[in-house]
Amino acid sequence: MLRIESISKRYGKGPLVNDAVSIELRPGELTALIGHNGAGKTTLLSQICGVVRPTSGDIRFGEVSFVSQPDLARRACSLMAQLHAPIQGMTPRAMISSVARLRGASAADAQARTADVIERLSIGEWADKPGQKLSGGLRRMTSYAMAVVLPPPILLIDEPTNDVDPQRRPVIWRDLRGLAEDGHIVVVVSHNLLEVERAADRVVLMKEAKVVMDGTPQSIAAAAGASTLKVLWAGESQAEGLPPNLGVSAELPRQTSILLAPAQVPDAARWAAGLTESGVAESFVLEPMSLENVYGKAHE
Numbered sequence: 426m427l428r429i430e431s432i433s434k435r436y437g438k439g440p441l442v443n444d445a446v447s448i449e450l451r452p453g454e455l456t457a458l459i460g461h462n463g464a465g466k467t468t469l470l471s472q473i474c475g476v477v478r479p480t481s482g483d484i485r486f487g488e489v490s491f492v493s494q495p496d497l498a499r500r501a502c503s504l505m506a507q508l509h510a511p512i513q514g515m516t517p518r519a520m521i522s523s524v525a526r527l528r529g530a531s532a533a534d535a536q537a538r539t540a541d542v543i544e545r546l547s548i549g550e551w552a553d554k555p556g557q558k559l560s561g562g563l564r565r566m567t568s569y570a571m572a573v574v575l576p577p578p579i580l581l582i583d584e585p586t587n588d589v590d591p592q593r594r595p596v597i598w599r600d601l602r603g604l605a606e607d608g609h610i611v612v613v614v615s616h617n618l619l620e621v622e623r624a625a626d627r628v629v630l631m632k633e634a635k636v637v638m639d640g641t642p643q644s645i646a647a648a649a650g651a652s653t654l655k656v657l658w659a660g661e662s663q664a665e666g667l668p669p670n671l672g673v674s675a676e677l678p679r680q681t682s683i684l685l686a687p688a689q690v691p692d693a694a695r696w697a698a699g700l701t702e703s704g705v706a707e708s709f710v711l712e713p714m715s716l717e718n719v720y721g722k723a724h725e
């Protein structure tokens with residue numbers, strides 16, 4: 426178990442970018458860390474792996490304090506940073522296997538583990554091409570492979586599916602799931618809420634340096650207790666004719682989204698059905714609360 430105990434961090438004389446953050450991270454759990462730009466997610470990961478020192482608070486892994494022994498933190502964690510690893514002049518295979526060697530694998534073991542991760546991620550076609558010729562997505566996959574080729578107990582993965590095409594993104598999430606099932610603590614920062622909703626066991630939402638929600642994607646959505654009514658207008662938007670107690674949460678040229686509390690659903694559905702019958706609206710749909718809506722609401 427990894428215990429983050431009331432961690433606060435300020436850079437220099439700046440504001441707190443982590444403000445009394447406390448969470449427990451368990452082996453076997455795939456945790457997604459979400460929140461707006463600058464909420465403090467990367468700073469939290471950097472403190473866990475001993476790269477940034479907290480201003481106050483502690484991070485304990487079993488009996489060990491990562492704050493007083495950052496060298497142990499660096500050994501127990503693997504961090505996939507947001508920026509691409511520089512792979513100029515080297516092939517993905519060479520990069521991945523050199524990380525395995527640095528982590529203590531024999532040459533033969535490093536080679537075997539590298540081949541295994543290349544196969545898991547289906548990147549064999551590019552594994553022996555020079556790094557500078559790789560697309561952004563393949564660079565990201567290579568960085569990911571480097572982070573997990575010889576995985577320590579704690580995996581901290583910052584935005585692994587950015588730039589990666591839609592076919593390959595599920596491959597990364599499946600791999601992360603496998604690592605969690607093997608007993609690793611897996612923390613993933615992501616702005617892709619649809620992927621998080623599908624793949625994560627747990628979601629920790631940060632806002633302005635604090636943890637504001639923590640639960641399963643389903644429990645977070647259920648606790649928010651709202652649903653969305655989407656009206657597709659037949660012509661120009663008529664959203665200004667909305668019943669007075671309903672507020673627009675998002676508007677596209679021909680579609681209006683309205684966030685509803687449970688008690689508002691029957692009236693709103695009747696209103697939308699009336700619009701559809703009279704031909705003002707083409708159709709409407711009532712959707713349960715999604716993580717995306719919760720996120721939007723939390724950041725209003």
Ligand SMILES: Nc1ncnc2c1ncn2[C@@H]1O[C@H](COP(=O)(O)OP(=O)(O)OP(=O)(O)O)[C@@H](O)[C@H]1O
Pocket residue numbers: 436439442460461462463464465466467468469
């Ligand atoms: N080394 C640093 N020195 C000074 N300020 C920093 C440093 N690193 C981050 N910050 C500031 O701390 C705040 C939190 O940044 P952080 O990168 O942790 O946020 P984040 O949630 O990961 O954001 P994003 O989603 O954009 O990656 C930001 O205001 C950022 O400018």
